[in-house]
Amino acid sequence: MPAAQAAGTYPAHDEHPMEKVAVAVDPYDADAKASIFSVKYRNYGYVPIFFVITNDGDHPISLVGMKAQLNTKDRSKLLPATTDDLLRRLSRPKRNDRQNTLPIPLPKKEVKGGVSGKTMEEIDQAQFGAKAVEPHSTARGFLFFDVSDISDPLEGATFYLMGVQDAGGKEMMYFEIPMEKYLSATHAAQP
Numbered sequence: 001m002p003a004a005q006a007a008g009t010y011p012a013h014d015e016h017p018m019e020k021v022a023v024a025v026d027p028y029d030a031d032a033k034a035s036i037f038s039v040k041y042r043n044y045g046y047v048p049i050f051f052v053i054t055n056d057g058d059h060p061i062s063l064v065g066m067k068a069q070l071n072t073k074d075r076s077k078l079l080p081a082t083t084d085d086l087l088r089r090l091s092r093p094k095r096n097d098r099q100n101t102l103p104i105p106l107p108k109k110e111v112k113g114g115v116s117g118k119t120m121e122e123i124d125q126a127q128f129g130a131k132a133v134e135p136h137s138t139a140r141g142f143l144f145f146d147v148s149d150i151s152d153p154l155e156g157a158t159f160y161l162m163g164v165q166d167a168g169g170k171e172m173m174y175f176e177i178p179m180e181k182y183l184s185a186t187h188a189a190q191p
Contacts, residue, residue, distance in 0.1 A: 001126060002036065004140035007054040011185030012159070014175040019166060020057035021133075023175040025159050026050040027182060028142070037126070039119055044089050045148025046081060048126070049159070052140045055133040059167035062132050063139070066163045070145050070179075073156025080143040086123055089146075090115050154179040 007013050010024035028034045028048040034041065041048050051068065055061050070078040081089075128141025147153035161175040 001140075001142075002050060004050075004052045004138050006056075006138060007052045010052065012177050012179060012182035014177045016172060016175070019061075019172050020055065021061060021164065021172065022054045022056070023161050023177065024052040024054075025177055025179075025182070026052070027154055027179070029154060030186075038122055039090060041144060045146055046086070046089070046144045047147050047153055048142045048144050050140065051128050051143045052138060053130075053133055053161075053164075054138040055135060057166075058135050060132050060134050061167065061172075062165040062169070063163075064131050065165060065171075066161065068143055069160045069162075070153075071158045071160065072147075072150055072153055074150075076150070078145045078147070078153075080128075081146055083123060083127065085146070086144060087115050087120070090119060154183060156180070 007022035007024035008015055010026055012026065013022055013024035015022040026049065028036070028050060029042070034048065037048070049070070053063070068080050072078065126142045128139070128143055130139035130141065133139045145153070157179040159175075159177040159179060161177075162171075164172045164175070166172060
């Protein structure tokens with residue numbers, strides 16, 4: 001897992017100075033960045049997005065009711081994949097549909113497929129799972145979005161984060177990050 005910098009240092013971020021909270025996203029859509037994973041998630045229709053949230057305030061913030069969403073240019077609202085969603089797609093079970101030509105019925109064979117222990121461990125370690133962010137600290141992890149039917153999922157997309165609460169239980173204003181911030185910074189860095 002990559003080390004996280006303060007959220008305000010990433011090109012694609014949104015800050016709430018009054019609450020002293022910043023959120024950043026860093027898509028791992030390029031092969032060079034995605035090589036940190038043993039699984040090529042893009043081949044399975046997922047884009048991993050490194051999600052960073054920094055709390056520079058003096059009180060913890062709660063992420064229990066957090067809702068992340070990626071809105072594409074065609075206004076599709078994508079939610080992060082759950083662990084079960086990832087495992088189901090990665091296992092790609094195979095069925096044996098051969099016709100039984102014997103005169104007696106044979107027991108059905110179980111569906112073959114599965115995910116290696118290494119892959120399961122990688123998913124567990126990579127997925128964002130923080131329930132709170134302590135004062136003057138940063139939480140990080142990956143959110144995996146299913147973009148299998150979208151040709152260029154980041155172009156014109158916007159990342160939203162809702163449901164972040166302050167120490168008093170009051171919900172903060174939502175965070176909004178246009179993915180163009182990331183794409184512009186990526187294109188500017190290329191020679």
